[in-house]
Amino acid sequence: MGTSQVRVRSSTREADAPSTGRRRRQDHPATFLVPALVVLVVFYFVPTVLNFVYAFTDWSSFKSAINYVGADNFISLFSNGTLLSDLRTTLIFAILVAIFQNLFGLVLALLLEKDTRVNRAARVAFFIPVMMSALAVGYIFQALLKPDGALNAILGFVSGHAVSTAWLGSTTWTIVVVSLIQAWKWMGLAMLIYLAGLKTISEDVLEAARLDGANWWETLRRIRLPLLAPAVTFNVATALLGSMNGFDTVQASTKGGPGGTTELLNIFIFRTFGQGLFAQATTMSLALFVMVALLAFPVIRVLRRREEVL
Amino acid sequence: MKNSWKSAAVLAAAAALVLSGCSNPDSGSSTSGSTPWAAENTSLKGVNLTIWGGNGASAQMEGVVSGFEKLTGATVKIVAIPDPYEQNIQTKVATGDKPDLAFWQPTASMLTAINAKTNLQSLDGAPWVSKYSGNFKDITGLLDNTRYAALITTPAVEGVYYNKDLFTKAGITTTPKNWNEFIADARILKAQGITPFFEMGGDRWATQWWVQVQLADAAKAGLWDKVNNNTEKFTDPTILNAIKTYQSLINEGLFNADIKTATLADQAAAMLNDKAAMVLQVNNFFNTMQATATTDVLNSKVGFFPISPTGNVGTFIPDQTNALVAFKTGDAKREAAARQLLSYMLGGGYADFVNAVHTVSLETTVPTPSSVPDALTAVAASLADSVGSMQALAVANPDLYINLADMIQGTKTPEQVAQTTQDQFAQLAKAQGVKGF
């Protein structure tokens, strides 16, 4: 009997049978949605929509009047090479972070799943970077990764000759280094989510598989990983989307350097806003929003569908 | 699905209609008319003032603030605004949040950036303007002939700080009198195994001085006026050649080996530890050295000379710590109190301020304390025949230093630096409504 035929008890089907439609709707009244929607509309939708409206004006810090300028900002934005190259940098960063963060988080979760004292302490330790402010993380790694910093000192000690690599100074590889820093900061969170997911997997299922002779690796691949689907969805989606909007750690460690090779779009937007070009900055955030939305919804659909396959 | 989209579209359209007749949200109500300057000790009991400043502002202002509070009974709070300083302040002002006073770069381009006409009080007719010595009252703080910024410390000057010991060791007995001698001296130092120049490619902001001092003669001849009305561009030979020269000096090996990653702290340490002979920098660099070395050490080790293509003309660049601006908050009492604080600071409180902060005095009646190192006094003296920098004379402030730093990292050529800077400049000028863009 293949383990892939084991079905999970909890129901994930959502379609309601039409004949009981009315009764079901009353059981989960729409009024429960209202408070959340009110807060979202007032504190999120209205400011966001207004912000995008300003993208079609010439709002700046230099003068008081605001005039409609149509699509001017968009045209000049796309003919400027910086937008496209920053979009590419942001995408690369987001994908790298999603991969690293989830890989590390999963490995940690698998390593620390038993509730031993060492494991419990280690879990707390790995969560500390998550709790530290991004600014702090940026400062720390700046100090560690300097040419005369701690990492090179350790490498030099281990290898026997002096090492003075400028980890944050490479125009090709620093983007990978900052992705690793971001993953370092957040892997504790991914670990936590995966741990929660691992714990929800019913012991009966695993026992059955073990009785069939499956070893640790096979139970992992065929039962546990598929059942971790909701956790994977959440972790990958938030890592990807969170990094698309990433700013803090990178700003704190490289400020978009060296040579602009780690300039995430948000860093560019912030710089433009700071020069007083408010409308142009707004145009850029609209462009970023569209790109993230184009990325987000397909990704979430694919991941949610994976969840429902079972 | 359709319903939500429809309502969103309606909302957006409504907002657009509303906005088309709307003015900038941060336009404050202006208290126009003549601004009476109250006596310094007028009672201000119950008045609360806020001052926004960057790094070190509270240390700089605490003496003045406590003196003023004692004298007038006002309460003054100094709030530190995190970096990036100017961006955060502009954003806060855009949301309608204004302080009573703030540290602000007094150049015309930065005063435009904060929309001085709408947001700042005019300081014309202030009783302390006549106290300034030399040309201090004319070189900065003004926009369209209206004074908006009160200069409180000497404007920074872009010039060369040099290690006297290393010069002596290399046999250089007099400081260079023009650019060619400057480079010749650098080559002499290099031949003796001494690093001639130290640049902070990591922290980036000082890279622009190398281009700007080469433009000193052109600036005196009106270069920036031409750039301001688009008859000269960054990509034209004058500025482009200055960028190319900088690149060729780096390629020749006249700079520190770790130029790509060096920081301000590294730069200061290099000068103090005899690791580099010359640094082209502004006052801030010297202040950083002051934090770790005594005045005596600095006097014996570090000297200053300005440099320009054909002489020793300094390029001045007032920075954010040099001046205070007073905002129009709509509260007449607080606005008057803010002006009163400026009167006190540049009046009765100035001597104490200058002594507490160990800085050169701007006023004829207040002497510079002897604790001020010689180099800083030399810097202040060079202001007399100095010429304005890009920040001081151009209508807008593109990110020249970032583009130059990219060039140091190898991701931009000099031509690209010039082009990117020109594009940024044009964009900012256009947003300001400058003619010709």
Place this chain on the structure above:
Amino acid sequence: MSIFESPARSGHQRAVRRLAQPAATIGLVAILLGVPFWLVIVTASKNQAEALNPNLALPSHWQLFQNFAEVLNQGRMVPAFFGSLLILVPSVAGVLILGSMAAWVFGRRAGKRVAAGYALAISGIVLPPAVVMIVLLLKEIGLEGTPLGMIGVYMGMYLSTVIFFVTGFVRTIPRELEEAARVDGASPARVFFSVILPLLGPTLATATILISLFIWNDVFYALFVIGGRLDTLPLNLYQVASAGLYLNNWQSIFAYIILMTLPLLVVFMVMQRRIISGITSGAVK
């Protein structure tokens, strides 16, 4: 069963396997976490001159608690702590309750309109709101600079995350439990508060930690919404960091960061038992 528990042939092999996991764990912790944390602690224990260039060297003279006292004073950390708490608690409570109420409906009901509503509700995780617009809006409704306004802003920002997260877990709660309560005559509100909410315990505990750490460390939005009017821990960090006249005071910055992270650490240590151990007993059976 973990990789380290497969049956081994000899006692020696078994002992090695038993020790392998803790050894690997401790090794990883030391490399990945030990080095950075050591840097922080050591720098926070130095005086300014030594701390100028943060490195792994030991301080010549340990003054960790002295630095703590200094930043507690200089950064007005006690009022800032209460300021942060004042904002954090209502924001988290609000976002959890409103979010799970909405997630319950999204998780159970189907249909095009519900799906569209869900898409809209989670669109908040795609893009953070524009700060300038938010402040202008708060001015319009009179909440500018108030703690209530800040709470509203944070709720608007994080509701989407909570809804996204909780909806997935709502679907794992068996409908039979709800049915049983309904058959007994419970109203939807009763079903929600007495059946669903308790079962979401571990999920909500995880969400609490998640949202708390975003809000606790947020400096960007706080700066523009309540900066200068209310003391919070991240805002006051800048007061401390800018106290040095021309040089950085890393020892103060890192000391402040240690103190600032401690409350979150405590919350996590308390909550983590609920999440990890609690999930196995009762959430899904």
